[in-house]
Amino acid sequence: MADLTTTFLGITSPNPFWLASAPPTDKEYNVRRAFEAGWGGVVWKTLGTEGPPVVNVNGPRYGAIHGADRRLLGLNNIELITDRPLEVNLEEMTRVKKDYPDRALIASVMVPCEEKAWKDILPRIAETGCDGFELNFGCPHGMAERGMGSAVGQVPEYIEMVARWCKEATDLPVIVKLTPNITNILYPAEAAKRGGADAVSLINTINSITSVNLDSMAPEPTIDGKGTHGGYCGPAVKPIALNMVAEIARNPATHGLPISGIGGITTWRDAAEYMVLGAGNVQVCTAAMTYGFKVVQEMISGLSQWMDEKGYTKTSDFIGSAVPNVTDWQYLNLNYVAKARISQDDCIKCGRCYAACEDTSHQAISMSADRVFEVKDDECVACNLCVNVCPVENCITMEQVPAGQMDERTGKPVPADYGNWTTHPNNPMATAAE
Amino acid sequence: MTTTPRENGIAAGRLAGPVLQENFCDLHAPLDAHEAKVAADRCYFCHDAPCMTACPTSIDIPLFIRQISTGTAEAAAKTIFTQNILGGMCARVCPTETLCEEACVRNTAEGQPVEIGQLQRYATDRMLDRAHPFARAEETGFSVAVVGAGPAGLSAAHRLAMLGHQVVVFDARPKAGGLNEYGIAAYKSTDGFAQKEVAWLLEIGGIEVRNGQKLGDQITLDGLREDFDAVFLGMGLAGVNALGLGEDKSGVMNAVDFIAGLRQASDLGSVPVGRRVVVIGGGMTAIDAGVQAKLLGAEEVTIAYRRGQQAMAASEFEQDLAKASGVRILCNVAPVGVTGNGSLTGVTLAYTDTQNGKLVVTDETFTLPADQLFSAIGQSLSGAPEAVTLEGGKIKVDENGHTSAKGVWAGGDCATGGDDLTVTAVAEGRDAAMNIHTVLMGGK
Ligand SMILES: Cc1cc2nc3c(=O)[nH]c(=O)nc-3n(C[C@H](O)[C@H](O)[C@H](O)COP(=O)(O)OP(=O)(O)OC[C@H]3O[C@@H](n4cnc5c(N)ncnc54)[C@H](O)[C@@H]3O)c2cc1C
Ligand SMILES: Cc1cc2nc3c(=O)[nH]c(=O)nc-3n(C[C@H](O)[C@H](O)[C@H](O)COP(=O)(O)O)c2cc1C
Ligand code: SF4
Ligand code: SF4
Ligand code: SF4
Numbered sequence: 001m002a003d004l005t006t007t008f009l010g011i012t013s014p015n016p017f018w019l020a021s022a023p024p025t026d027k028e029y030n031v032r033r034a035f036e037a038g039w040g041g042v043v044w045k046t047l048g049t050e051g052p053p054v055v056n057v058n059g060p061r062y063g064a065i066h067g068a069d070r071r072l073l074g075l076n077n078i079e080l081i082t083d084r085p086l087e088v089n090l091e092e093m094t095r096v097k098k099d100y101p102d103r104a105l106i107a108s109v110m111v112p113c114e115e116k117a118w119k120d121i122l123p124r125i126a127e128t129g130c131d132g133f134e135l136n137f138g139c140p141h142g143m144a145e146r147g148m149g150s151a152v153g154q155v156p157e158y159i160e161m162v163a164r165w166c167k168e169a170t171d172l173p174v175i176v177k178l179t180p181n182i183t184n185i186l187y188p189a190e191a192a193k194r195g196g197a198d199a200v201s202l203i204n205t206i207n208s209i210t211s212v213n214l215d216s217m218a219p220e221p222t223i224d225g226k227g228t229h230g231g232y233c234g235p236a237v238k239p240i241a242l243n244m245v246a247e248i249a250r251n252p253a254t255h256g257l258p259i260s261g262i263g264g265i266t267t268w269r270d271a272a273e274y275m276v277l278g279a280g281n282v283q284v285c286t287a288a289m290t291y292g293f294k295v296v297q298e299m300i301s302g303l304s305q306w307m308d309e310k311g312y313t314k315t316s317d318f319i320g321s322a323v324p325n326v327t328d329w330q331y332l333n334l335n336y337v338a339k340a341r342i343s344q345d346d347c348i349k350c351g352r353c354y355a356a357c358e359d360t361s362h363q364a365i366s367m368s369a370d371r372v373f374e375v376k377d378d379e380c381v382a383c384n385l386c387v388n389v390c391p392v393e394n395c396i397t398m399e400q401v402p403a404g405q406m407d408e409r410t411g412k413p414v415p416a417d418y419g420n421w422t423t424h425p426n427n428p429m430a431t432a433a434e
Numbered sequence: 435m436t437t438t439p440r441e442n443g444i445a446a447g448r449l450a451g452p453v454l455q456e457n458f459c460d461l462h463a464p465l466d467a468h469e470a471k472v473a474a475d476r477c478y479f480c481h482d483a484p485c486m487t488a489c490p491t492s493i494d495i496p497l498f499i500r501q502i503s504t505g506t507a508e509a510a511a512k513t514i515f516t517q518n519i520l521g522g523m524c525a526r527v528c529p530t531e532t533l534c535e536e537a538c539v540r541n542t543a544e545g546q547p548v549e550i551g552q553l554q555r556y557a558t559d560r561m562l563d564r565a566h567p568f569a570r571a572e573e574t575g576f577s578v579a580v581v582g583a584g585p586a587g588l589s590a591a592h593r594l595a596m597l598g599h600q601v602v603v604f605d606a607r608p609k610a611g612g613l614n615e616y617g618i619a620a621y622k623s624t625d626g627f628a629q630k631e632v633a634w635l636l637e638i639g640g641i642e643v644r645n646g647q648k649l650g651d652q653i654t655l656d657g658l659r660e661d662f663d664a665v666f667l668g669m670g671l672a673g674v675n676a677l678g679l680g681e682d683k684s685g686v687m688n689a690v691d692f693i694a695g696l697r698q699a700s701d702l703g704s705v706p707v708g709r710r711v712v713v714i715g716g717g718m719t720a721i722d723a724g725v726q727a728k729l730l731g732a733e734e735v736t737i738a739y740r741r742g743q744q745a746m747a748a749s750e751f752e753q754d755l756a757k758a759s760g761v762r763i764l765c766n767v768a769p770v771g772v773t774g775n776g777s778l779t780g781v782t783l784a785y786t787d788t789q790n791g792k793l794v795v796t797d798e799t800f801t802l803p804a805d806q807l808f809s810a811i812g813q814s815l816s817g818a819p820e821a822v823t824l825e826g827g828k829i830k831v832d833e834n835g836h837t838s839a840k841g842v843w844a845g846g847d848c849a850t851g852g853d854d855l856t857v858t859a860v861a862e863g864r865d866a867a868m869n870i871h872t873v874l875m876g877g878k
Contacts, residue, residue, distance in 0.1 A: 351482055391478050
């Protein structure tokens with residue numbers, strides 16, 4: 001059986017599944033139960049400066065987006081960092097780490113953007129026996145208004161500066177947690193690297209308003225008639241986060257910088273996708289908040305079954321495997337031709353592919369009086385929309401038209417050679433081939 | 435005096451009141467808001483949806499289900515009522531397993547259709563205690579007579595009133611509703627739903643219902659043609675086919691009358707039923723009579739049908755319902771005699787056989803002990819006016835629902851075409867009304 005043991009920044013945990021810094025990791029009671037359930041590590045709920053802790057709202061702090069069957073697809077929150085005293089958290093962390101030496105325990109930290117604040121607190125936290133630090137530059141609400149969280153994460157110079165202070169203050173690994181609320185993730189990632197950070201973790205939550213109450217005319221969650229933007233997470237953010245992870249992994253300046261992947265990871269498959277795109281391990285929050293700590297058991301069994309099937313014996317066998325296949329649009333092979341194929345045996349005749357293609361795509365699906373749906377090869381541009389809207393998985397597939405065979409749509413044979421936009425005759429900037 | 439299920443003969447009150455109440459409650463409990471949401475989520479919003487094609491009234495099913503799932507059940511109800519003003523009753527009585535739900539693509543996908551009927555009930559139930567959703571067009575000055583206040587007549591009347599015509603509905607019976615009131619199984623239409631629905635439908639205005647007015651008796655077709663600009667006949671099938679057996683014995687009656695008596699009883703404990711009941715027939719009426727006899731406390735109920743099970747007009751769902759209620763279904767047997775002196779004591783059945791495509795009764799017989807026999811071998815047209823041509827025992831109509839007599843339309847069970855179902859009657863009444871409107875407005 002595959003060995004899920006994963007070493008990230010020299011920190012070894014029995015599996016790559018860590019709980020992200022959030023309510024699941026807010027206290028000893030939770031973390032002990034998480035470890036009992038099988039989680040490989042936790043990033044403790046973000047710690048702040050000593051003194052009176054922050055206060056949270058006393059009204060609702062979550063909003064949500066649901067899919068069919070009220071499946072939770074996206075969650076948003078306006079919670080702040082830990083609202084429990086620093087001392088209490090440190091005592092609990094010390095006890096937990098002592099009892100679970102084989103699990104990773106990372107301290108998430110957010111203090112004001114002053115050198116002394118960071119340099120004072122890290123050594124103190126290190127006394128708990130924690131394995132490393134995660135600098136929370138991500139929280140997009142509340143803390144940002146006080147010049148912390150994403151207010152720092154949005155300014156690469158600050159990231160670099162704080163990372164440097166922290167590296168000076170401790171020998172433990174330092175992870176910089178990135179906010180996705182920026183236009184280009186590479187700037188903060190490169191800044192973290194310049195500052196000496198050992199890794200980046202991403203993403204934190206995305207600025208969002210999940211819904212508006214049409215009776216009270218206020219955004220949800222509503223507190224006494226008012227609402228504010230919150231941080232969005234859960235399955236809905238995975239595509240955004242995956243792209244950011246891939247961008248960092250394939251960017252020459254950051255390639256090789258360890259990444260802890262976060263954002264919407266709900267199943268073993270999500271985790272594997274992050275890891276093949278370059279994440280050395282993953283962190284999970286919403287899935288645990290939706291289904292409880294037990295979800296990790298499916299993640300563990302699923303990942304190890306997949307590894308066995310693929311012949312991977314350890315997680316490092318596949319980490320980053322898909323990175324070379326992430327490219328720019330301009331390098332995609334324009335000579336590759338596919339056509340949609342409908343399996344008549346699997347088709348349940350709902351007509352959704354027809355409505356989609358006829359109304360909004362290329363009028364490439366025919367519908368007969370007795371509801372037989374067929375692809376017209378002379379119209380199909382292989383856009384994949386029908387595949388995406390068909391309710392039966394794998395009922396419609398994309399089939400490659402082999403080189404040499406006629407593409408009925410263009411009336412030309414499919415070229416055998418690779419040809420991309422950079423050399424395409426329609427491209428005014430095309431560079432001559434060779 | 436208490437009666438038990440084992441009491442011989444025909445007796446009322448075989449079961450205690452609470453048990454009867456339980457037995458005759460809703461066949462399918464209505465969906466609550468959560469159940470409706472879950473059920474609605476399963477709909478794929480199909481293009482040119484097969485379920486819609488399968489619905490005789492062509493309700494826009496994907497649209498109304500989407501309206502439910504977005505929290506606007508009232509809009510969903512209006513979508514339903516636009517096509518089918520008796521959408522509430524149809525939600526309860528339609529054999530959905532052979533109509534919309536059979537066609538649902540999720541039936542193909544996983545053998546489990548979207549619960550269209552139940553969702554329709556959810557939506558329509560939310561509208562019946564609200565203001566009537568339709569308004570009448572400006573008065574046209576035309577008036578139309580409708581004979582029969584069953585589904586066909588009510589549907590025609592509503593559509594005509596909506597289009598601005600004045601309508602008078604004549605019905606022979608004391609209450610409006612037709613078989614909705616007198617025929618549908620009690621557990622499909624509970625809590626006086628048929629009357630509530632009629633009252634709600636009439637809120638549109640412009641419709642006068644006159645009960646106790648029988649065509650051929652108090653009123654005549656000639657008289658109606660004289661007094662009104664058009665006539666619609668929706669008189670159903672008021673006659674019953676005779677079994678020709680034991681009609682002289684007490685305990686032998688036709689199933690439709692038994693059901694009507696049960697539907698009209700103010701106390702189910704007062705409805706007499708036999709200890710051992712035999713029902714002759716293979717359709718919905720036979721099943722309904724058998725099941726309701728059982729629910730009233732009959733100890734043994736047997737439905738005897740002369741052909742094979744596949745030939746039964748009752749759907750598989752109805753047959754299963756009968757079996758689940760403890761009713762025995764015997765196929766390939768035909769009644770050949772009854773025993774008893776004054777009161778029925780048994781029914782003699784002979785096995786049947788199909789030879790050269792013809793059903794023959796063999797000599798092999800057996801006798802079932804029985805103290806009640808219901809015949810449910812079909813209804814027939816009765817009292818049709820002479821002016822209209824009949825075909826196959828029904829009033830002959832063209833594709834517009836027009837009869838052979840000028841200015842006279844017909845629809846529902848009494849007319850040719852379509853299945854004898856509530857929903858078909860609604861569709862035919864509505865479509866005839868549209869044609870009446872076209873003719874009246876064009877022909878002025
Ligand atoms: C026992 C039974 C159970 C059934 N169960 C179902 C079911 O579960 N689902 C389903 O879809 N269908 C069912 N049906 C069929 C359904 O009830 C009919 O198809 C439907 O009622 C036909 O509607 P209609 O308006 O044509 O006729 P009816 O409902 O029969 O209405 C005809 C009306 O005309 C009146 N009338 C008759 N003659 C005259 C006259 N001479 N003058 C004045 N008025 C007259 C009658 O009093 C009656 O009110 C059932 C039928 C029966 C008998
Ligand atoms: C209620 C809530 C509170 C959070 N608090 C923190 C926090 O204190 N520190 C932090 O770094 N991230 C915090 N996050 C962000 C998560 O750690 C994580 O980055 C994000 O939810 C994306 O992962 P997911 O899609 O698996 O939930 C919080 C998320 C939620 C839902
Ligand atoms: S791939 Fe696109 S163009 Fe081709 S049939 Fe499907 S929807 Fe139409
Ligand atoms: S969407 Fe899929 S199931 Fe529906 S008609 Fe098209 S191919 Fe068939
Ligand atoms: S066929 Fe089924 S899934 Fe499709 S629209 Fe009708 S109810 Fe919905």
